[in-house]
Each structure stands twice: as C-alpha cells, then as structure tokens.
Amino acid sequence: MTTTRPSVSQADLAHVQDYIKKVRARVGTVVVGQDVVVERLLIALFSGGHLLLQGVPGLAKTLLVSTLSKSIDLGFARVQFTIDLLPSDILGSEVLDQRTNEFRVRKGPIFTNLLLADEINRAAPKVQGALLEAMQERKVTIGPETFRLPAPFLVIATQNPVEQAGTFELPEAQLDRFMLVHRLDYPSPEEEREVLRRNAALGIQRQDKGAIVQTEFDVLDQRPVGSGNEIVAAMEAVSSIHVSDTFVDHVVEVVHRTRTHPDVELGCSPRAGISLIKASRARALMHGRDYVVPEDLYALAEDALLHRMRLKYGSIAEGKTGRQVLDEILRAMGGEARS
C-alpha cells in the first residue's frame, strides 16, 4: 500500500472532469434530475467518505445508486436492513464445510465497492454498530481472521425520515461516521413530468415463455463508462485540489459558530471540518476548478454539518430546526467587517 500526494496536471484534471461528465450523463439516462444527489454520491466516492441519504420512499434512491455502480464499474451490493438482521448477515461468518470438516469463511455483502444499506435505521443497534465500525476501519474480522475491505469502499445508507415506528435512530457518534448526509427533495414538476413520460415509454421484456414489465433498471446500459483507473485518477485529482488558508479560516469559523450558537447543544466535531474540506475539494473538481471557493462551503455545509449538530430541547420546542439554525450561522458569517 502506498500513500501518495499527487501533483495533477491540467490535462489530467481535464480528463477526470470529462470522465465525471460521462458518468453523470450515463446516470441521467435513467434517473431524471437529482443532479445534486449524483454530485454528492460522486463526492463521497472520490473523497473516500460515506453517504447517508434521507428521503421518503419512491425518490429513486436505490435506482440511483445501482445506476451509479454500473456506470463506474464498481462492485455493488444491497442490503435491506430489518429488525431481525444480524451482524453476520452483513459481515459474513464462519461455516462448517462438511466435506473437509473445517470452518471456512463466507464473506458477507459488505465485501463490495458500493454497498447500499437500505433503511439503515430499521436494523438493531448491534447491526448498525458492526456496519459503522467496518466503515470506519475499512476491515472486517470474521472468526480469527481480519479481512481488508475492497477499495474503493463506499457505503450509501438510506433512511426514511417519516416512518419512525420500530426504528433505531442512529446516535450522533455513528452519524458522525457519515461524511455527508443528504436530504432528498421531491423532483420539480418539470422533472416529475419527465419521469412519468419515461416510465410510460417502458414496454415489456420477454423472458422464458412469458414477459415482464420493464423497469428503469432494465434500460440501463450495462457497459461502464470507465474503469477503476479513472476512479483512482479522480481520487488523486481530488487530493490535489488546492485549499487556501482563507478557506480553512472560513471552515474553522463556521464549525466554531456551531459550538457557540445559543440554540445548539452539541456543536460540530473537528471531523465535520475535515469532511467539509474533503467534500469541497471533490466538488471543486466536479465544477472544473483546481481550488476550492466559498461557494463549495456554502453548498456542502448542510450535508456536512447538520447531522453533527444537536439542538437544545428548548429550541426544538420553540419550533426551530437544525436547518434554520445552520442558515443563521452561515448568514452571520461576514456580518462584521474588520477593516
């Protein structure tokens, strides 16, 4: 294993940006709109973080992740989290091979590049804990053996913010493991019309002696637009994006303000600032820049910071939301000129 701090040329940057455009275009052939979500997925992938998507059912979360995995030639696995799920169902376990009378390891679905943990809050805390530990350490221990997870390894978890009955809310410490938490919105009317038009255009697909109705999954071009090398190049490019001292100061200020705001009981940890800078670098690359600007900070602040803040009970009782408080914090930045 080598650690590199690459210096990427403008040509390499242009190549990476071209690759990203192709990926987005491929995803766009199946998923309508959701540009921001695609951007967040790629940010998480290129900057080595994990992503939690919060949204009501039916917003094409699974389709989006599945499409992305096929577009970028990555291994993909999906686990539907339920109350009776066990850690071994995700990580794997030792099984007795009756032919050799020895235990052998059966790896779980976590051994993939892109793991979709659907409705993560429905599983028991011990399952959540096992997954989140693997996310942090990027290795899994089964029996006496420890296995390194494949690289890249990205967990995209989903969570339904509405149905909370019978769920186990992720505690702040575990939410902190997710680099970004993105809250999906409904598509715009125009996007929704396009979704309906495309869905109406789907036909049936002959299979065996009968036929099944086609879904969006069936129309996706199975050929990836690039290889693993492109992903590595993109990751290298992200780590070469310049972060100015001024930008670091902005990040420190916004993180510090979350700790001193009167409505906030628990402010952001230093990991929040790290995540914000990592994600900003990836976003800068996706927007064709080799340096980060305040726009990246403002665009990613909600996804990187909001899940790391906990409001005071009194503020919640007054009807304040974390998003309102974060907006207040961001608006307050630069409120006083010092020169």
Place this chain on the structure above:
Amino acid sequence: MMLFRKWTSRLACAAALATAPQHVSARPPQEVASPTVGMPARWNDVVLPGSELEAVTSSRTSPVALRIVAVRPHGDSFRYDFEFWGLEPGVHDLRALLVRKDGSTKSDLPALEVTVRSALGEEGMRLPNAPKPAELPELGGYEALLVAGGVVWVAGLGWMLLAGRRRRAAELAAQPKVRSLAERLQPLVERAMRGELSREERAALELSLVALWRRRLRLDEARPAEVIATLRKHPDAGPLLSKLEEWLHRPQPRGAEEIPALLAPYRNLRAEELDSDGAAR
C-alpha cells in the same frame, strides 16, 4: 369707779388698735439657721403681709431652692414655715423665689435674707484644671500615601485619556477622509491582488462583501448556498467576488486587474455599508 376703769382700758386698747399700722412686718430672722451648701434649713413662723404667697420652682442656675412647708392665716396676713437649701454660698434673698397666688405685686414684702455658708473653707470649691484641647497630629504617613497615590492615579488617568484622544485625533487627521465604499475597499483590494492581506483580513474581506450584497439584494430569506451562487452571477456583485475568489483561493492567481472597474459598483455606496450595523443606519 371700777366700771369706769374697765371701760377706759378697753377704749385705750381699742384706740391703740385703731392707731396701729395697717401691715405687719416680718419678724427679724434671728432664729434662721445658716446652713452649709446643700443642707436644708427651716425658717418657721414668718409673718408676711398681703395675700398668700407661693414658692416658684427654682431654676438650674438659682443659688437657693425654697419650699413652703406650711401656711396659716395671721390676721389679714399669713404666717409661713419655709424650708430652703442653699446651692451656693452667700446671702440670698428668698423674696426672689416667692410670688403672690393672686398675681398681685410683692413690693411690700420685707427682705428675707438667709446666709448659706460654704463647707469648703475660705478657698471655696477647687475646680479641676480646664482641659486644653489637644493639638491634632499632622496627617499620618499611610493616609498621606493614600492621598498622594490617589492624586497620582487620577492625574495618570487624565493624562492617558487626553493622550489617547490626542493620538486618535492625530490619526484621524492623518488619515484621508473615506468618502465612498470604493475608496475604502481600494487599498484592501489592491493588497488582496498582491497577496499582502493577512489571513484575518482575507477572510473578513471576502465574507463581509458576501454579507454586504446579501443585504443590498435582500437575499436574507434565501438559502446561503443559493445566495453565493446568485451573487457570483450578479452584474454588480459578481466581478469583484469572483476576482477575490481567484486572488484568495487560487494557488497561482492570474495577473493584475483593472481595479477601478471592479470597484465601480461600490462608488455610490457609503463606506460604512460594509459594516453590518452601518447598513442599518
């Protein structure tokens, strides 16, 4: 004859009574004791003419105190028993302590002098030496030190205030008067372009410009992420913000720019508009 003598003597008595004076003088005070100071003494059977007398309450400064022990009628006069206390040695007239009950004059009273002796011999009472007021010592060392310290402190404070005011006035006089926001921003922007701003100045300049345009374009209700995207595209706010992004965040900023053109939208703004409270004025 006997009868004649009897009547003659009666007439003589009557004539004698008729020719007797109308008022009766006080008996001479031969039997009056001369008490020493503070000791009581009695003077009984003193017949005094006129209406009934009574003793007045003696004052604190009165040399003698008098009490009438008994009063009895005596013809058209009264006979009194006095008790008195001498408070000072000497001869005192008791008339001063008597008044008529009916308020009439007492000028017809004879002198009622009593003598009060001193028990202390000829030298009289020996009074203690009159105390002389002691002279206050001069202000002590500790108090003097406190006063002196207070004076020095007040003088020092006054000097500092005056000096600070004078220096501020001198600085203000030395500074060129800022008339517009463009003039205020120009030195900052020039230094930003040359990369000479400190870290704090860079962060403050960039964020305060974002805040300025957010207030001016009334974007307070918009989400912060939308605000910055809007500002970058705005014809007035965008050019300088974009250039600042390049100068402050790009690893190798491009060459010099036409700063007056960048500051054109700020020429008609007051310099105080950059401050959040200045905008509210």
